[in-house]
Amino acid sequence: MTAKNAFYAQSGGVTAVINASACGVIETARRFPDQIGTVYAGRNGIVGALTEDLIDTSQESQQAIAALRYTPGAAFGSCRYKLKGLEENRAEYERLIEVFRAHDIGYFFYNGGNDSADTCHKISQLSETLGYPIRAIHIPKTVDNDLPITDNCPGFGSAAKYVALSTLEASLDVASMSATSTRVFVFEVMGRHAGWIAASGGLASSQALAIPVIILFPEIPFDQQQFLKRVRETVEKHGYCSVVVSEGVKNPDGGFLADAGYKDAFGHTQLGGVAPVVARMVYNELGFRCHWAVADYLQRSARHIASEVDMEQAYGVGKAAVEMAIAGENAIMPVIVRVSDEPYEWKIDRAPLEKIANVEKKMPEGFISEDGFGITEACQHYLRPLTFGEAYPPYVDGLPGYIRLKNLSVARKLETTFEI
Amino acid sequence: MTAKNAFYAQSGGVTAVINASACGVIETARRFPDQIGTVYAGRNGIVGALTEDLIDTSQESQQAIAALRYTPGAAFGSCRYKLKGLEENRAEYERLIEVFRAHDIGYFFYNGGNDSADTCHKISQLSETLGYPIRAIHIPKTVDNDLPITDNCPGFGSAAKYVALSTLEASLDVASMSATSTRVFVFEVMGRHAGWIAASGGLASSQALAIPVIILFPEIPFDQQQFLKRVRETVEKHGYCSVVVSEGVKNPDGGFLADAGYKDAFGHTQLGGVAPVVARMVYNELGFRCHWAVADYLQRSARHIASEVDMEQAYGVGKAAVEMAIAGENAIMPVIVRVSDEPYEWKIDRAPLEKIANVEKKMPEGFISEDGFGITEACQHYLRPLTFGEAYPPYVDGLPGYIRLKNLSVARKLETTFEI
Numbered sequence: 001m002t003a004k005n006a007f008y009a010q011s012g013g014v015t016a017v018i019n020a021s022a023c024g025v026i027e028t029a030r031r032f033p034d035q036i037g038t039v040y041a042g043r044n045g046i047v048g049a050l051t052e053d054l055i056d057t058s059q060e061s062q063q064a065i066a067a068l069r070y071t072p073g074a075a076f077g078s079c080r081y082k083l084k085g086l087e088e089n090r091a092e093y094e095r096l097i098e099v100f101r102a103h104d105i106g107y108f109f110y111n112g113g114n115d116s117a118d119t120c121h122k123i124s125q126l127s128e129t130l131g132y133p134i135r136a137i138h139i140p141k142t143v144d145n146d147l148p149i150t151d152n153c154p155g156f157g158s159a160a161k162y163v164a165l166s167t168l169e170a171s172l173d174v175a176s177m178s179a180t181s182t183r184v185f186v187f188e189v190m191g192r193h194a195g196w197i198a199a200s201g202g203l204a205s206s207q208a209l210a211i212p213v214i215i216l217f218p219e220i221p222f223d224q225q226q227f228l229k230r231v232r233e234t235v236e237k238h239g240y241c242s243v244v245v246s247e248g249v250k251n252p253d254g255g256f257l258a259d260a261g262y263k264d265a266f267g268h269t270q271l272g273g274v275a276p277v278v279a280r281m282v283y284n285e286l287g288f289r290c291h292w293a294v295a296d297y298l299q300r301s302a303r304h305i306a307s308e309v310d311m312e313q314a315y316g317v318g319k320a321a322v323e324m325a326i327a328g329e330n331a332i333m334p335v336i337v338r339v340s341d342e343p344y345e346w347k348i349d350r351a352p353l354e355k356i357a358n359v360e361k362k363m364p365e366g367f368i369s370e371d372g373f374g375i376t377e378a379c380q381h382y383l384r385p386l387t388f389g390e391a392y393p394p395y396v397d398g399l400p401g402y403i404r405l406k407n408l409s410v411a412r413k414l415e416t417t418f419e420i
Numbered sequence: 421m422t423a424k425n426a427f428y429a430q431s432g433g434v435t436a437v438i439n440a441s442a443c444g445v446i447e448t449a450r451r452f453p454d455q456i457g458t459v460y461a462g463r464n465g466i467v468g469a470l471t472e473d474l475i476d477t478s479q480e481s482q483q484a485i486a487a488l489r490y491t492p493g494a495a496f497g498s499c500r501y502k503l504k505g506l507e508e509n510r511a512e513y514e515r516l517i518e519v520f521r522a523h524d525i526g527y528f529f530y531n532g533g534n535d536s537a538d539t540c541h542k543i544s545q546l547s548e549t550l551g552y553p554i555r556a557i558h559i560p561k562t563v564d565n566d567l568p569i570t571d572n573c574p575g576f577g578s579a580a581k582y583v584a585l586s587t588l589e590a591s592l593d594v595a596s597m598s599a600t601s602t603r604v605f606v607f608e609v610m611g612r613h614a615g616w617i618a619a620s621g622g623l624a625s626s627q628a629l630a631i632p633v634i635i636l637f638p639e640i641p642f643d644q645q646q647f648l649k650r651v652r653e654t655v656e657k658h659g660y661c662s663v664v665v666s667e668g669v670k671n672p673d674g675g676f677l678a679d680a681g682y683k684d685a686f687g688h689t690q691l692g693g694v695a696p697v698v699a700r701m702v703y704n705e706l707g708f709r710c711h712w713a714v715a716d717y718l719q720r721s722a723r724h725i726a727s728e729v730d731m732e733q734a735y736g737v738g739k740a741a742v743e744m745a746i747a748g749e750n751a752i753m754p755v756i757v758r759v760s761d762e763p764y765e766w767k768i769d770r771a772p773l774e775k776i777a778n779v780e781k782k783m784p785e786g787f788i789s790e791d792g793f794g795i796t797e798a799c800q801h802y803l804r805p806l807t808f809g810e811a812y813p814p815y816v817d818g819l820p821g822y823i824r825l826k827n828l829s830v831a832r833k834l835e836t837t838f839e840i
Contacts, residue, residue, distance in 0.1 A: 014596045016589075044599035073592030079600040161818060168819060169436075169721040172493030176434045179464035180499040180840075185717060208816065209824055275714070276693050294695070296713035297605060301589040305724055307818065387818030396628065398727065398807030399584060402592065404629055420600075 004106025009042035010074040011112030015155025016303040017314035018141050019075045023068035024318025035326045044077035050418050052099050054410035067403035070393035072303035083119045093126045095418050102413040107135050107325045113142035118357035124331035137321040138333040143300045145196040148359040149351040150335035157310030157386035160200035162302040167204035171211045171242045178240035183288035185242045188275035192248040195219050195363050201244030202375035212241040218248030220372040222257050308389025320348045344385030424526025429462035430494040431532030435575025436723040437734035438561050439495045443488035444738025455746045464497035470838050472519050474830040487823035490813035492723035503539045513546045515838050522833040527555050527745045533562035538777035544751035557741040558753040563720045565616040568779040569771040570755035577730030577806035580620035582722040587624035591631045591662045598660035603708035605662045608695035612668040615783050621664030622795035632661040638668030640792040642677050728809025740768045764805030
């Protein structure tokens with residue numbers, strides 16, 4: 001087989017280390033010039049492929065590509081654009097094949113979560129049907145940690161480290177102030193459906209420093225009475241406590257707790273924000289002064305304190321994706337396998353996309369404590385190694401020296417356009 | 421003079437490096453056993469002195485005290501407790517002297533902001549009046565950076581670094597998503613009266629990476645029309661923008677913007693939160709999707725990314741306070757003097773407390789850009805060196821190895837108690 005070009009795209013919400021996967025893909029592809037010509041990146045994800053808006057990564061220096069290892073965000077732009085099913089919108093898939101054909105693209109690397117695994121799977125199927133050969137490999141990425149089969153998802157470990165660390169630091173703060181002022185710190189983190197990120201707040205408490213942390217999981221219907229009882233008891237015992245609340249916590253009726261009674265003067269519901277709801281509840285019902293923070297994007301872009309394990313794994317799955325494609329594999333995803341807990345060891349294996357696409361991994365039952373407000377020992381064992389190591393970026397004048405690529409466009413070859 | 425004991429207390433909101441000052445005090449005092457006996461710390465700040473609740477720091481190992489350099493929060497507890505004026509409540513000051521006398525305390529080191537500088541000053545005055553000799557030295561600390569004379573305040577540089585860094589990282593995130601999703605990121609930071617912390621968000625934009633940041637200062641009355649115009653123009657030009665908003669931003673009528681129209685179903689005003697107000701305004705008026713974060717305690721406890729300059733200065737003022745006290749000085753505060761801008765050099769001098777107490781340093785006029793939405797070159801020059809260097813803490817199993825001291829109590833000597 002003569003060298004074919006490759007297409008790489010970033011999908012959905014970014015992580016602190018998604019660019020490390022891009023780095024793994026591009027650096028590895030450059031080592032195989034006989035198999036892979038140029039790596040084209042989609043500008044703003046798959047939208048770039050649909051609109052034939054491709055970035056020529058061969059125009060970036062070796063140093064610039066290496067800097068992707070420590071740069072957060074999505075270096076080529078990402079998007080929230082879910083391709084419809086093959087039956088509903090076959091035109092989108094055919095357009096992708098049209099663009100790939102025009103640019104002699106024989107490798108499709110798609111870096112994302114559940115949705116993009118599904119897209120990647122469909123493209124591999126369609127390429128067979130249409131007789132255009134392409135090797136489609138999905139590269140896992142999601143702070144939500146909800147992809148199946150893989151032991152964990154690149155991007156999650158760094159979010160977990162950030163949330164554990166922030167919970168720890170804010171807890172030391174509230175502990176300092178609790179004698180005469182604030183007693184409760186409420187910290188809102190991501191996770192609409194799965195409580196993996198919220199669970200990481202439980203890591204703030206260790207053998208060396210016991211920190212009273214109460215976790216509100218999206219998996220557990222919110223019980224106001226039990227929650228307030230727990231807060232009162234914890235503050236009575238320790239003088240203070242921290243509450244880590246997932247944005248997706250729901251009332252027993254299924255509605256988001258974040259929506260509870262929160263309308264502005266015009267009757268609009270507030271944009272997000274379960275932390276202020278919980279803080280107000282604690283203050284009104286128990287009289288404890290509260291502080292609250294909302295991490296939002298900070299938790300998924302905090303490259304400055306990325307987990308080294310996470311960064312290595314993100315790079316590793318990018319590298320493995322290219323190696324697998326070159327070896328002739330198709331419709332698979334590199335997965336992380338936990339070889340041993342202590343010391344933590346991992347390796348990369350592969351799984352077929354049909355077993356990955358659209359399957360969501362929830363927290364296992366044995367990971368949430370019986371009372372529903374904390375994590376178990378088993379969960380601690382699972383989570384902690386994912387946060388190991390500090391992969392610090394270089395600094396210039398007080399700030400990380402993050403890279404912005406040139407992102408030069410590839411000349412269009414098609415006469416046709418495509419409306420998104 | 422035979423050796424006298426020393427009293428050290430932490431006051432008000434904590435910083436990432438207030439314990440580095442404590443470390444400077446205790447390590448330096450231990451080098452002068454002929455002048456200073458034991459350093460007693462107030463449990464929960466000055467409240468510990470009033471209630472004769474003292475901590476014996478001599479029970480802590482050299483290693484434990486050294487670990488204060490990299491541990492956030494207030495290791496001995498802090499408090500929000502402002503002593504009244506001498507005329508209003510002379511009893512409080514007399515009680516302090518009573519406790520000091522009982523424990524043979526000849527040195528008073530008070531680590532805080534404007535209020536505690538005032539308290540420290542009053543104590544030095546009263547000790548003269550009452551004929552009990554004490555050397556009262558105030559050690560500067562405040563993330564608000566609003567103490568006069570000193571070029572900057574220990575604690576601020578680390579908050580500035582955290583805010584600049586977080587703004588940068590979240591901006592890379594929103595830039596990645598802006599083609600099809602979120603366009604504006606709103607980041608709420610501290611600063612009720614002075615915009616120093618909000619100004620630090622402007623550091624996210626550098627020569628290497630131009631980031632569109634709009635800052636809302638507490639010093640500038642909020643002009644909704646001008647603000648929305650600026651957001652629209654910025655998003656049209658760059659595709660996205662970040663808004664760093666100070667919690668203290670006020671409407672032209674003087675009310676906090678955070679209070680705008682925000683009541684819950686029971687008519688209670690929301691606890692804090694100007695970020696969601698701004699995000700909703702941008703979304704409702706301009707139609708741009710927004711994300712928002714509230715840093716709260718995280719910005720003042722983020723020891724994991726403390727500025728090295730800040731840490732060294734915090735340690736330095738603690739060390740200098742002890743050296744000045746031993747040299748016989750009284751009623752002063754060590755201040756930081758900027759010797760040179762490039763390269764940044766600083767030294768420690770002293771200033772009389774009567775010139776410090778109750779004076780608040782606002783942002784100078786030349787530091788806010790003419791349009792009121794950004795910082796000037798002069799402000800960049802002032803701020804940036806304060807964020808230089810990364811004073812990383814050691815890590816254990818993925819998290820910083822912060823210390824918790826034993827904090828053993830000193831036996832009470834007084835029969836009397838004191839009601840707070």
